[in-house]
Amino acid sequence: MNDLMKKYPTFLLLPAQGVGGGEVWAGEAVGKKLLAELIARVPKLDDDFVVVDLHGVEMVTASAFRASLRGLREYIGGTFHKPTIFANAAPETIEEAEFVAAKYGDLYLFGEYEDGGIRCTKLVGDIDQTLADTLELLALQDECDAKALFELRKTPGVTAWHNRLTDLAGKGLVTVRSEGRSRRYRSLLKEIRHGDRVHPVAL
Numbered sequence: 426m427n428d429l430m431k432k433y434p435t436f437l438l439l440p441a442q443g444v445g446g447g448e449v450w451a452g453e454a455v456g457k458k459l460l461a462e463l464i465a466r467v468p469k470l471d472d473d474f475v476v477v478d479l480h481g482v483e484m485v486t487a488s489a490f491r492a493s494l495r496g497l498r499e500y501i502g503g504t505f506h507k508p509t510i511f512a513n514a515a516p517e518t519i520e521e522a523e524f525v526a527a528k529y530g531d532l533y534l535f536g537e538y539e540d541g542g543i544r545c546t547k548l549v550g551d552i553d554q555t556l557a558d559t560l561e562l563l564a565l566q567d568e569c570d571a572k573a574l575f576e577l578r579k580t581p582g583v584t585a586w587h588n589r590l591t592d593l594a595g596k597g598l599v600t601v602r603s604e605g606r607s608r609r610y611r612s613l614l615k616e617i618r619h620g621d622r623v624h625p626v627a628l
Contacts, residue, residue, distance in 0.1 A: 434473040434600055434611060436510075436543065439466055442481035450485040456492025463497045470505040473600040474613065476536075476543050480513040487521040495525060498533070498597065508597035508613055510545060512538035519549060526550035532596050534613055545614050548598075559589040560598060564612040568602070 444462045467475070477494065479485070485494060498509040511522075514535055522533055526549050536545035552560070562574060571587035590610045593599045600611045 437470060437472045437475045438478060439463065439475055440478045448483045450482060450489040450493060453488045453492045456489035459493040460496040463493065464500055470507055474508040474510060475501050476510050476512050476538055478512050478538050479518060483515055484517040485521060487524045490521050491525050502597055508600060510534045510536055510543060510613060512536050512543055519547065522549050532598060534598065556589060556593060560593060560612055560614060563599065563610060564614045568609050568611045570607045570609050
C-alpha cells in the first residue's frame with residue numbers, strides 16, 4: 426500500500442442493484458436472503474469503510490432493511506471494525522430506516538455516490554448532543570486524535586475526548602487509523618473520494 430493510500434481514506438463500493446431483490450426489497454425473508462448475497466460480495470476488507478450503493482432500488486421496507494442492510498452493517502462492523510454508508514437511497518428507504526433506527530437505537534449514515542466520490546448528507550437516528558458536538562468538531566479537521574481535540578477546546582480532558590471518539594467509532598460514524606501508539610479519527614460526515622483528500626460537508 427503506497428503512502429497516498431495510507432494517508433487518505435479508501436472505500437469498497439458495493440452495488441446493491443442486481444443482488445436479486447428487484448426494485449423493491451420487502452419482508453424479513455427477502456432481507457435475510459439478500460444479506461447472504463451481499464456478504465458474499467465483501468472480500469477481505471482492506472479499505473477504511475464500505476459504501477452500499479442503493480441506486481436502482483426503489484424502496485427497502487423496514488423489515489427488509491433490518492434483515493439485510495442493518496445486518497450487513499453489523500457484519501462489517503463486527504468482522505472488520507469498519508463503518509458502512511448507504512448511498513443513493515430513495516426517500517422512502519430512508520424513511521423506513523428511521524423506524525429501524527428508532528427501534529434499535531442505531532445511527533445510519535446516508536449519502537450520495539457519484540463520480541467516484543461519496544458525500545454524506547444525512548445522519549439517521551438520535552445522537553447524544555455531546556457526541557454530535559464531537560462529530561461536528563471532528564468534521565472540521567482532516568484527521569486527528571483525542572489530544573488534538575483537547576488542544577482545540579482545552580476542556581474536558583484528553584481521556585474524555587478519547588472516550589467520545591471511541592463511542593463514535595463504535596457507532597460507525599468515523600474511521601480509525603493506528604499511528605504508533607495513537608489512534609487517529611476521521612469523520613465520515615464529509616465528501617470523500619477514494620484515496621483522495623476529504624472535504625467537510627455543511628449539514
